[in-house]
Amino acid sequence: MNxxxxxxxxxxxxxxxxxxxxxxxxxxxxHLEQRFKSESGSAYxxxxxxxxxxxxxxxRLANSKWRLLAMDSPMSSKIKLGFAKWEDFYPDNxxxxxxxxxxxxxxxxxxxxxxxxxxxxxxxxxxxxxGTRKRLKNIRNILTLTQWATHYDQDIEVLRKRIVSExxxxxxxxxxxxxxxIDSFQS
Numbered sequence: 001m002n003x004x005x006x007x008x009x010x011x012x013x014x015x016x017x018x019x020x021x022x023x024x025x026x027x028x029x030x031h032l033e034q035r036f037k038s039e040s041g042s043a044y045x046x047x048x049x050x051x052x053x054x055x056x057x058x059x060r061l062a063n064s065k066w067r068l069l070a071m072d073s074p075m076s077s078k079i080k081l082g083f084a085k086w087e088d089f090y091p092d093n094x095x096x097x098x099x100x101x102x103x104x105x106x107x108x109x110x111x112x113x114x115x116x117x118x119x120x121x122x123x124x125x126x127x128x129x130x131g132t133r134k135r136l137k138n139i140r141n142i143l144t145l146t147q148w149a150t151h152y153d154q155d156i157e158v159l160r161k162r163i164v165s166e167x168x169x170x171x172x173x174x175x176x177x178x179x180x181x182i183d184s185f186q187s
Contacts (some may be wrong), residue, residue: 006167014158015063021053021082023071028052029081050085058082065092065129067111069172087158088101090116097126101135105161108143110136110168125169126148139167 029045029052036044042055056079058068068082092098092114100120103110113119113130127135141161142148149156159181166177 015091016092018065018092019067019084019086020117021058021066021068021088023068023080024052024083026054026081028083029054030035039186050083050088052081052083054079056080056083063092090128091112094129097128097131099129099132100124101127101132101139103143103164103168105137105143105157105164108160110139110143110164112136125171135167139164142167142174152182154182 006161010034010091018029032041032045032052035046038044040055042053042057045054053066058066058080066082066084067079069137070080080160090098098115099112100115101110101112115126142160146156149159152159162181162184163174166181167174170177172180
C-alpha cells in the first residue's frame, strides 16, 4: 500500500459527502499511522488509494452519509474497519436529486445509492435526500411488516414486489400504489 506520510486531508473535505465503505480486516491498518481521531472516537488512516475508518457507528454522520458494506461473515465486534477509495466520495446536498433506491427482495432489505456510483444505470428515478429517506421508510415497512397485508387475499411476497417496485420507480404515493396494485388483481 502506498502511504502518504504527510497527507492529512482537511476535515471539511469530507463534509456533505456520500460514500460506501467496504469492511476489511483489522490487519489492513497494522502498519498505518492513525491520522485523525474524531470526538466520537472514530479513527482515520489515509493512504494514496483512500481512507480507512475504524468506528462503531456508520450511516448519517454530521453532514455526511457514510455507509459500511459488511463482510460476508460478520465479525462479532461492534467496531468495524471500512475502506473507501478517494474517488468513491461523492458530493451531497439537500436540494439535488442525487439518490436512487434498490431493493433486495430475498433479504427483505432496501438501500440508497448516489447517482455517481458506477452501478447507476442512468434511468432509475432519482430523489433528494429527504425524498429518499421517506421512500425508504415506506419500502422497509412493506418489506418487513405484515399487518398492512392482512386485508388482501393475494400472496404477500407478490404484493411486496409489485408495491416496492412501484415505490422505487415512481413518485406515486404509497396509498395510490396499493390501490392500483389491488385493482390490477381484481381485474
